[in-house]
Amino acid sequence: MAEKLGVYICAGCDIGKSLNVDELVDYAKKSKLASITPVVKHSAVLCSPEGKAEIEADIAANGLDGVVLCACSPRVKWDIFQFGAVQVERVNLREQCVWSYKEDPKVPNQMPLIAKDYIRMGMMKLSKSRVPAPEMPETFQTILVLGGGFTGLNAALEAAKIGKDVVLVEKAPALGGKAATMYKSFPLSAPFTKAEDTGIAGLIDAVNANPKIKVFTSAELVSLEGAPGLYTATVNAGGEQKLEIGAMVLATGWVPGDKTFLAPMGYGSIKNVVTASEFEAMVKAGEIKRPSDGQAPGVVAFLTDVSLCVQGAHAGSAEVCAPIDPLPEAAPAGEPEVVAYPSKESAKHLAYSSEITSLVALKQAGYVREKLAGSMAFVLYDHMMVPGINERYYKTAQDDAGIMLSKATITSVKQDADGGVLIGAKDTLLGADVELKADLVVLPTAVVPVTAFEPTLNLVYRQGPGFPDLEMFDGFADSNYICFPYETRRTGVYAAGCVRQPMTMATAREDAAGAVLKAVQCISSANRGVAVHPRSGDMSFPVFNFQRCTQCKRCTEECPFGALDDDEKGTPKPNPTRCRRCGTCMGACPERVISFDNYNVDQIGSTIKEVYVPDDMVAGGPRVIVLCCENDAYPALDMAGFRGKSWSPFVRFIPVRCLGSVNAIWVADAISKGVDGVIMLGCKYGPDYQCHFVKGSELCSRRKTNIAESLGRLGVEAERVEQYEVSIDEYDKVPGIIDRFMTEVITKFGPNPFKGY
Numbered sequence: 001m002a003e004k005l006g007v008y009i010c011a012g013c014d015i016g017k018s019l020n021v022d023e024l025v026d027y028a029k030k031s032k033l034a035s036i037t038p039v040v041k042h043s044a045v046l047c048s049p050e051g052k053a054e055i056e057a058d059i060a061a062n063g064l065d066g067v068v069l070c071a072c073s074p075r076v077k078w079d080i081f082q083f084g085a086v087q088v089e090r091v092n093l094r095e096q097c098v099w100s101y102k103e104d105p106k107v108p109n110q111m112p113l114i115a116k117d118y119i120r121m122g123m124m125k126l127s128k129s130r131v132p133a134p135e136m137p138e139t140f141q142t143i144l145v146l147g148g149g150f151t152g153l154n155a156a157l158e159a160a161k162i163g164k165d166v167v168l169v170e171k172a173p174a175l176g177g178k179a180a181t182m183y184k185s186f187p188l189s190a191p192f193t194k195a196e197d198t199g200i201a202g203l204i205d206a207v208n209a210n211p212k213i214k215v216f217t218s219a220e221l222v223s224l225e226g227a228p229g230l231y232t233a234t235v236n237a238g239g240e241q242k243l244e245i246g247a248m249v250l251a252t253g254w255v256p257g258d259k260t261f262l263a264p265m266g267y268g269s270i271k272n273v274v275t276a277s278e279f280e281a282m283v284k285a286g287e288i289k290r291p292s293d294g295q296a297p298g299v300v301a302f303l304t305d306v307s308l309c310v311q312g313a314h315a316g317s318a319e320v321c322a323p324i325d326p327l328p329e330a331a332p333a334g335e336p337e338v339v340a341y342p343s344k345e346s347a348k349h350l351a352y353s354s355e356i357t358s359l360v361a362l363k364q365a366g367y368v369r370e371k372l373a374g375s376m377a378f379v380l381y382d383h384m385m386v387p388g389i390n391e392r393y394y395k396t397a398q399d400d401a402g403i404m405l406s407k408a409t410i411t412s413v414k415q416d417a418d419g420g421v422l423i424g425a426k427d428t429l430l431g432a433d434v435e436l437k438a439d440l441v442v443l444p445t446a447v448v449p450v451t452a453f454e455p456t457l458n459l460v461y462r463q464g465p466g467f468p469d470l471e472m473f474d475g476f477a478d479s480n481y482i483c484f485p486y487e488t489r490r491t492g493v494y495a496a497g498c499v500r501q502p503m504t505m506a507t508a509r510e511d512a513a514g515a516v517l518k519a520v521q522c523i524s525s526a527n528r529g530v531a532v533h534p535r536s537g538d539m540s541f542p543v544f545n546f547q548r549c550t551q552c553k554r555c556t557e558e559c560p561f562g563a564l565d566d567d568e569k570g571t572p573k574p575n576p577t578r579c580r581r582c583g584t585c586m587g588a589c590p591e592r593v594i595s596f597d598n599y600n601v602d603q604i605g606s607t608i609k610e611v612y613v614p615d616d617m618v619a620g621g622p623r624v625i626v627l628c629c630e631n632d633a634y635p636a637l638d639m640a641g642f643r644g645k646s647w648s649p650f651v652r653f654i655p656v657r658c659l660g661s662v663n664a665i666w667v668a669d670a671i672s673k674g675v676d677g678v679i680m681l682g683c684k685y686g687p688d689y690q691c692h693f694v695k696g697s698e699l700c701s702r703r704k705t706n707i708a709e710s711l712g713r714l715g716v717e718a719e720r721v722e723q724y725e726v727s728i729d730e731y732d733k734v735p736g737i738i739d740r741f742m743t744e745v746i747t748k749f750g751p752n753p754f755k756g757y
């Protein structure tokens, strides 16, 4: 616990103009923590060199072990306000009091009360905080790369380049993966106008020649046991061996999607309709031939859309295209293997396309021009997607007189009597409906991640051997696309390449490097006892008071990252290096067994108790506590304050690591203290969640239902506790959310019936 506090009140940034800082200093000196607070001061500009020097001098002279800095948001100047082992609590008087203050004419002059509440809350919070003692295990440094295709080879070389030993495990007898089956790649280098050799042979040679990379082919990862920095991988390559591994890059790539969904476009019934994968194999083998007669086609049409419009024009926003039914038979006789999906659910047709479809069509149209003199290629697309530098590649195709590009809605694909294929199209760039005759038609191949078929990674985790909820993402390794691109739900396992999302080889090469860097960072973080993102550098980890544990398993089940195993009785077994310090386990535990040194149930509960609640709501105004997620909600509030937005003066904000860490007891304590309402402000949840800890905000919403039932039993309206979703860029919504809650809930229901007890 922080036992000698210094409290500093800044007068800069409008604070001194709006608040009487002398009065606040006197107030803090008389607080109930006065006996452990030898220093209380104000400063003209606390973040100035003089301000900081004064704090440092006080720390040295008085042996302070904690300082409460009542100034601006903790999200700014954090680099200035660091004092070694001395704990720092930032009280946000600027954004959450002075800059966002809104006068209520019925209950005016609230600003000093807000400031005093926050000062008390900050002092209490710090007094209940300990400096975390990190666990710093010796970590293994070797990186396991699973998958020896283009991405995996690049990942292995990148890791070796920075001095790491690498174990590369490939299930096929040879390295190279899909890239080895390709004739060329989209442009990989400047000027980004030409298809290029994939370079796969050179990559394989480089990997085989690299003494830091140990290659296992025809090999299987039998199990990955342990935790980041401390894994034991069992690899079977004609005999099992155990390897010490620090972190893993998952680069298992993709397989072609189920071709039966291409039936409406003639696949399976018209011989000269092939997939892009089949066409690529044909070119790689040396010749472009019509399957029907082995003749070289004069006209090849590439269709990028796999839905056939059969009922006329799209009317306004009404979708009239026919749904795609799979073929009754799995595949036409003699055709290459059709991949069987593992379940009916995942066999559904993906309702989206990606840039890959467009780029493959452009690349393969180029093959036609390269390999067949005098031939023509048609590319008929619904959406041509060539983001970024690939626009140049598209322009090159556009400039080729032998490649005809047109937007088109395909209305029919029919067999012609002479073996040709008739394509009906409307809404073309020509304006007219057209019928085009091609000798060969090429349809897109869906990029389906290997994890859709092989969801198990043979991880030895209590929560299962693979990643949860893969189906939600069509089998792609869920990696919270925007914030943490390589991340998976298992700390220490980083996904790269097409197992993560469909991507070009140029992007996959960057992905490989990115995932390796994350793996390296993870090993290093595990070794230093600190969390990886999003709480990078956090030394705390959950501590369990096992005497009180009832083995209810809630924490083990709800930890989003599989950080908690359990023993045969159900007692949790923490794996600190898997943990991301979100506190979801702490929020889950009904017995309050779990705590962090610097974030715990008692600490936040005590902070809530410091909010002054007037007995008379009419004379003193209501009180609402906002438990706000530090990741998006808190920054959104800061941005709102920074932009001069304001809201009810009767709310008090308490940051939480994630809404998943909110323990129901905090809400119960607040309500029993007479607080009129509790808002939980956090990230979006559901299928397209934005929660930085994956399911924290979703778990909070489920727990809210239980809280509502408990409130109902006590005769308190369930509406007094509400959860709202907000993202960092929705700062302008925050005042509306708060003020609506004040009118629609607090004004409507009046004072909390517990008030005054």
Ligand code: SF4
Binding pocket: 542, 558, 559, 560, 561, 562, 563, 564, 578, 579, 580, 581, 582, 583, 584, 585, 586
């Ligand atoms: S819930 Fe969060 S804090 Fe708790 S063990 Fe899991 S990752 Fe760590």
Ligand code: SF4
Binding pocket: 544, 548, 549, 550, 551, 552, 553, 554, 555, 556, 570, 571, 572, 588, 589, 590, 591, 592, 593, 594
């Ligand atoms: S939630 Fe709490 S009581 Fe239940 S198993 Fe986990 S630590 Fe024990």
